[in-house]
Amino acid sequence: MTKKHRSGSQKRQRDVALSVRFTKAERNEIHAKAQAVGLTAGAYLRMLALDVPPPRSSRVPTQPRKDVAQLLGHLGKVGSNVNQIAKALNSPGDNPSQAAIEDALRTVTDIRSACMSALGRNP
Numbered sequence: 001m002t003k004k005h006r007s008g009s010q011k012r013q014r015d016v017a018l019s020v021r022f023t024k025a026e027r028n029e030i031h032a033k034a035q036a037v038g039l040t041a042g043a044y045l046r047m048l049a050l051d052v053p054p055p056r057s058s059r060v061p062t063q064p065r066k067d068v069a070q071l072l073g074h075l076g077k078v079g080s081n082v083n084q085i086a087k088a089l090n091s092p093g094d095n096p097s098q099a100a101i102e103d104a105l106r107t108v109t110d111i112r113s114a115c116m117s118a119l120g121r122n123p
Contacts, residue, residue, distance in 0.1 A: 068115045075112050082108065 022030065027041075034044035039054055047054050085101050116122065 068118050072112065072115050075108055075115070078104075078108050 030044065031041050034041045037044065037054065039047065043054060046052065082101065082105055085104075089098065089101065
């Protein structure tokens with residue numbers, strides 16, 4: 001018998017609720033702290049209580065993620081230009097400076113690594 005593919009919400013194994021009472025001030029503080037790190041209150045409390053990492057999508061707040069993703073897109077365009085320059089280097093005629101190209105490529109690589117780290121990914 002084969003297993004059927006389940007949607008993400010059906011895969012969840014968390015089927016037991018735990019009730020904890022807080023004052024309104026405590027609840028507000030928990031919500032504020034959770035929101036500050038881009039988590040729901042439940043995910044925030046689970047992270048603290050069980051010492052588990054937050055969900056990957058929540059590790060970087062939404063707007064900086066969008067900015068970094070956009071920056072990575074621009075870096076892809078720069079990388080394409082560098083490839084075109086490299087092609088020109090292999091063609092006869094006037095060639096751009098090899099040192100300038102290598103410096104540009106190092107810069108692009110450094111920026112890409114920084115962006116990937118900011119997104120919580122391995123460069």
